[in-house]
Amino acid sequence: MTTGGTAVWRQLARRPAVRTLGPFVPVVALWWALAALEVFPPAFFVGPDVVLAELAGLLERGILPGYLSDSLTRLWYGVLFGLLIGLPLGFLIGMSPLARRLTWPLLLFFQAVADIAWLPIVIVWFGFSLTAVTFVIVYTIVFPLVLSIVAGIEQVPQELVRAARSLGASRLRIFVEVILPGALPSVASGVRTGLGYGWRALVAAEIIVGTSGIGFMMFDARRVGDVAEVFLGMIVLGILWYALDALFLAPFERATVERWGLVRQEAAR
Amino acid sequence: MTAPRAPRIRSVLWFLAPFAALLAVWAAVVAATGVPMRIFPQVTDVARALVGMTVSGELTAHLAASLRRVLIGSVLAVVTALPFGIALGASPRLSAFFAPLLRFSVALAGIAWIPIATLWLGYGDGAVIFIVWNAMFFALAYNTMLGVRRIPLPLLRAARSMGTGRLRMFWEVLLPGALPSVVTGLRVGLGYGWRGLVAAEIIATGAGLGYALFLAQKTFSTDVIIASMVIIGALWLIMDRLLLAPLERRTVQRWGMTVAVS
Numbered sequence: 326m327t328t329g330g331t332a333v334w335r336q337l338a339r340r341p342a343v344r345t346l347g348p349f350v351p352v353v354a355l356w357w358a359l360a361a362l363e364v365f366p367p368a369f370f371v372g373p374d375v376v377l378a379e380l381a382g383l384l385e386r387g388i389l390p391g392y393l394s395d396s397l398t399r400l401w402y403g404v405l406f407g408l409l410i411g412l413p414l415g416f417l418i419g420m421s422p423l424a425r426r427l428t429w430p431l432l433l434f435f436q437a438v439a440d441i442a443w444l445p446i447v448i449v450w451f452g453f454s455l456t457a458v459t460f461v462i463v464y465t466i467v468f469p470l471v472l473s474i475v476a477g478i479e480q481v482p483q484e485l486v487r488a489a490r491s492l493g494a495s496r497l498r499i500f501v502e503v504i505l506p507g508a509l510p511s512v513a514s515g516v517r518t519g520l521g522y523g524w525r526a527l528v529a530a531e532i533i534v535g536t537s538g539i540g541f542m543m544f545d546a547r548r549v550g551d552v553a554e555v556f557l558g559m560i561v562l563g564i565l566w567y568a569l570d571a572l573f574l575a576p577f578e579r580a581t582v583e584r585w586g587l588v589r590q591e592a593a594r
Numbered sequence: 595m596t597a598p599r600a601p602r603i604r605s606v607l608w609f610l611a612p613f614a615a616l617l618a619v620w621a622a623v624v625a626a627t628g629v630p631m632r633i634f635p636q637v638t639d640v641a642r643a644l645v646g647m648t649v650s651g652e653l654t655a656h657l658a659a660s661l662r663r664v665l666i667g668s669v670l671a672v673v674t675a676l677p678f679g680i681a682l683g684a685s686p687r688l689s690a691f692f693a694p695l696l697r698f699s700v701a702l703a704g705i706a707w708i709p710i711a712t713l714w715l716g717y718g719d720g721a722v723i724f725i726v727w728n729a730m731f732f733a734l735a736y737n738t739m740l741g742v743r744r745i746p747l748p749l750l751r752a753a754r755s756m757g758t759g760r761l762r763m764f765w766e767v768l769l770p771g772a773l774p775s776v777v778t779g780l781r782v783g784l785g786y787g788w789r790g791l792v793a794a795e796i797i798a799t800g801a802g803l804g805y806a807l808f809l810a811q812k813t814f815s816t817d818v819i820i821a822s823m824v825i826i827g828a829l830w831l832i833m834d835r836l837l838l839a840p841l842e843r844r845t846v847q848r849w850g851m852t853v854a855v856s
């Protein structure tokens with residue numbers, strides 16, 4: 326390769342889109358080669374061309390968009406209720422040392438009963454329904470969120486609270502201007518972890534409850550041995566979460582840590 | 595290290611008291627409302643189910659099956675993810691290439707692999723162990739990479755300028771330097787792995803705690819369902835609090851210093 330060529334390459338490599346998507350090119354190429362050479366039997370492993378054809382077929386019949394919107398609706402409801410319950414609960418518990426002491430063991434325990442273990446009893450209660458799936462997602466989001474909010478409030482340096490109090494700040498002002506910003510980085514990372522667990526729970530719930538959605542699509546395809554559809558489902562799930570994480574959650578977390586995390590670092594010095 | 599006995603007993607009591615309160619509320623509510631056992635069991639029903647499972651040996655069989663899978667899966671994950679993560683952390687080029695791929699895979703890791711794992715490996719131990727490995731691998735590799743990157747450059751340069759070989763570099767600089775982050779990765783990864791295990795056992799096998807849950811759901815035995823859930827929760831709490839959290843604390847105390855020097 327000429328030096329001019331490498332310069333062009335370097336220029337290209339600096340673009341974020343190329344840096345992010347570039348690594349996928351050789352991986353897809355390798356995948357294609359493995360499939361074309363039939364290293365693995367085609368009943369277990371198909372190439373990207375077959376998956377693309379499957380995608381076209383499912384799009385045409387409207388199955389994929391339908392399932393996708395089902396999954397996203399469930400996730401949306403789960404996240405909405407999860408945040409509505411988790412945020413106030415976390416701050417309520419975090420603000421009172423007694424409440425913290427009394428609920429901490431229970432929080433740890435309920436966090437430890439893995440969300441998926443709730444599925445069987447939830448199915449007994451609500452049947453194979455949207456409520457069952459939503460319940461599990463809400464559960465999955467609430468506990469990591471509450472735990473990290475409580476931990477976050479605990480980490481707010483006591484000097485700051487005392488300083489604000491001795492300057493005559495009211496309880497409300499201390500909450501709004503000291504504790505809330507101080508705990509915000511933990512809240513942000515709690516939201517991100519909670520959503521990550523929620524996302525996995527959604528897939529598991531759809532596989533087990535099995536009425537519609539991407540998880541159901543994959544498991545149904547597995548039952549009839551349609552590898553292409555299973556691959557497609559995994560790719561759709563991966564892209565969806567990557568987009569969600571890269572476009573919303575990571576910037577949100579970074580912004581709060583950059584903006585508010587400094588408070589803590591300064592105080593720690 | 596030996597803490598005075600009285601405060602320790604008191605902290606254990608503080609830990610247990612909320613559970614006692616919860617049990618009391620549970621018993622009172624069920625007794626007051628008279629919910630049928632098909633919907634929600636009484637505390638005593640669950641206790642009876644627990645005893646029944648223990649006496650019949652079912653519990654030991656399920657526990658052994660689940661723990662064996664977690665153990666094999668996590669050993670495999672550590673053996674594969676550690677070298678990979680260290681290689682990524684040590685080479686900026688490798689990590690630039692693999693970072694987007696890793697991020698994509700983390701999103702998928704674990705449960706989303708269940709359909710394909712059962713297709714490739716059949717319903718059984720193989721598929722479940724694969725899921726545990728898969729769920730842990732990415733979290734572990736990613737955190738190891740971060741750990742290596744956080745090793746202060748002066749330390750690396752000092753070791754290199756004193757003529758440290760590659761192997762010694764790995765054992766004496768990279769691995770200990772990354773250890774606090776590795777242990778964090780292990781803890782997060784095991785969390786995913788544990789969830790993956792339960793899901794995979796519900797779907798893919800004929801033994802294990804997840805399977806016990808699944809079986810009980812089919813017959814609407816809510817007492818056995820709740821008993822299994824309690825066991826799953828208690829087991830994870832024991833693993834996390836008595837094994838992983840102290841491990842994390844110790845490694846941070848012992849090795850975290852090297853990072854804090856900078």
